[in-house]
Structure formats: C-alpha cells, structure tokens
Amino acid sequence: MMNFVYQLNNIKFTYGQEFVLHIPNLNIERGIILGITGPNGSGKTTLLKILGFLLTSQQGDIKYFNQLVTHESLPKSRKKVTMLFQDTLLLERTVFENIIYGLKIRNNTKNLEQRVNDALKMVGLNHNEFLHRKNFQLSNGEAKRVALVSRTILQPEVLLLDEPLSNIDRVSGRLIIQALQRMIAKKQMTIVITSHDATNLDKITKDIIELKEGRLLEGLNNADL
C-alpha cells in the first residue's frame, strides 16, 4: 500500500462566482518533491492553500495521512504543514525573531540559538552577519531564505513553496534549491513547490504536474505521485 500524505478527491474551489480550481483526484506520496507548474491564474496558489489547510474547498474531501480532514481536525493538521508565500513577508523584527516566531508559538524553545544558526547555514546565511539584522536590511533573496528557514526550522511534515524562485537573485535561488535537495535527501519532509516556469522545477524534481485554468492537464488526472 502506497504511503500517501494527501489524497484529494473531487476538490472544487471558487471565489464567489469565479471558478478557480477543480481537482478530480490527486494523491501525493510521502517524501517526494512535487512540482506544480502552470501560467499565472491557473490555480497553483489556491491548490497550495488548500493543501496547507488555509483554504477549505466548497466540495470534495482531503485525506491527510489517510485521515479525513474535518473542520475539527483542521487546526491540528495545519500545524503539521507550513507554506512559504510568493510575496515574502517578514515581521518587523530581527532575522532571529522572525525565525523563532513559529517555535515560540509551539513552546518549542530549547537550544534556540544553535538551531537557528544551523538552519541559517543550510541556506548559506552567516549567523554572525544576519542574526540581528532587521527585516528591512535584507535583500529579496536574503528575505526569502530567512522566510524559508522560519518554516523549515519547524520541521513540518509538508513544506509548501509558492514560486520560491521568483523575484530573487540567482545565488539565492541556487542556495534554496540546494537546501531543498538536502532536505529531501534526508527524507525529512514532503515538499510541494510551484513555479510558472517549468524549467525551474526541472532542476529540483521529476515529479511535475501542470495546471491550466484550474484543472490538471489531460493525462495527469488521477495522478499518484
């Protein structure tokens, strides 16, 4: 029996009257990097938000590790998944405070500094240089890497990344890809990553699906990934 993180069944989502997403069937296997490509407005971000339990579809159901996600179980499931948004948004605090925000919420505060230093190293940021910088003292690429660290340090079961390589410098992009590859090599988590540019995804994974106008493209429906 396959070990699936997600099993989506007949998911439909609309914003008001506007049709956004319809996924008849999609299973995502544990420990893989799944790439989702498609043009702007194809529903990639909406799908990620549904997978992150930040949006609830009007129709269909989701199983998370074979358990049906219900309104009651949503907050618990949400804590096991984290999402990095395309629009990098750091709090008006230092790098250190931004990174530990989620840990403090979880009362997981042992060895904070050591863990933050190690996590920063993974994305090529020197802790001596960056730890006490304020959010506005970072470039786009550095801010994206800090935001990524603030998610990975939570050691989620699933990491959802929305266009993590857009609007950042090439060095930051390369370092993010390397960090993701290292995480997946350690079988630490399942990663779902979107990009409107499929060539970006080719560098990271072979498991790629394509969305167009809210639908999985022909031949990729009923995908077991």
Add this chain to the structure above:
Amino acid sequence: MNYLFDGILQAVKLLSHGDADTYSAILTTIKVSTCSIFISLLIGIPLGFKFGIKSFRGKKIVKLFVNTMLSMPTVVIGLLVYLLVSNNGPLGNLNLLFTIYAIIIGQTILALPIIIALTGNIIEHINKNLPLNLMTLGANSKQIAKTILWETRYALLIVALTAYGRVVSEVGISMIVGGNIRWYTRTITTAIAFETGKGEFAMGIALGMVLIVFALLVNIVITLFKEKFSQ
C-alpha cells in the same frame, strides 16, 4: 501691543511661580484626558481591529456612521452626555453631572470614533497575506491578532496621540458637563474661555501656552513615530 506683551509676561510669572489656579486646571486636564484616552483605547482598538479585519454585511453603513461621528461637534456630545447624566436622565441617580467623570464619559465618546476609524483603516491596509503567513507558522486567531497589533504598534501610537490631541483641546464637553468648577472640573480650555470672558488675559495666555506646548509635544512624538513607521 503692550497689552499682549504684558499678558505674556504675567503668564510666564503665573507658570514660573506655580500659581495654584493655573496648575489645578493643568492637572485636571491631564487627569481627565489621560483617563478618557485610556478607556477609549481599551474599547476602540479591539473594535477598530474587528472592523478592519472582518467583512460583514452593512460594513459600509457602520463606516459611514463612524466617519460621521468623527466630525461630531463637542458641544453636541456635551449636550448628549448632559441629557444622560442630568437628574432626569437615565444615569441621573449616579450624580455624575458637573464631575470629572462626566467629562471623561464625554471625551471617551469624542475619542472613540477617531480610534475605531483610524485603527480600522490601518488594519484594512495591512498585507492581506499577513494573517495567512502567521496561520501557516502555527498561530491561532488570538496570536494572529496580538502579532498584527504589535506589527502596527507605531501606527496605533499615532492614532492614540491624534485622539489625545483632539481630547485635550476640546472645550464644549468640559464646559457643558463639567461646569468649569474651580479646583475641581476646571480644565485648561474651560479656564481660557472663562478668564478671557472676565478680561483676565494673563491666565488665559498662560494656559494657552501650556496647551500649545502640549500640542507641540504630541506633534513631535507623532512626527518621530511617523518617521520610524515609514522606515
């Protein structure tokens, strides 16, 4: 011109010699306006936050009402509070008329729409993804609200100072429901009106100077925070 300079000279003397009448009005003003701002912030910030973050039916109408309240003349608020706390009013048995508590009620009504409207506006304009970002980091709705308030702290401080500036300089409410009672409900603004009416300009000028210093200090702090906020 001598008339004016004499007034200013006497005003400086009143302030430097610690004139009891002058300082009583200053202390009453500080006491009353600080209390009313504190209460307005306690009520207004949570209401403004909810108003800004939630979408609900009739929000536009509520917004229109709050914005109308922003330009409510202080004498009208004074009249309403008078009707409320006078002997025949619903709160008449509390004997609040011509006490500082009546002024506090009136000034709270004056400050509340300012705080609700400006807080709502700030919260409406935060990045729409901020609550989702916090949610995906594991925050619950209380923690999200706390973080958003902390993130907007400089802007909220400007809101508080703006409301304080309005409250400290009002005269209608203090005069109508405070009654300008010496040593008790006389505030800077009611004292200025009263002394000017008597032709005693020195105390009026002295208190006017204090009010201007108040306004200056509030504006300096607002400017500093605006600079900090826009960084």
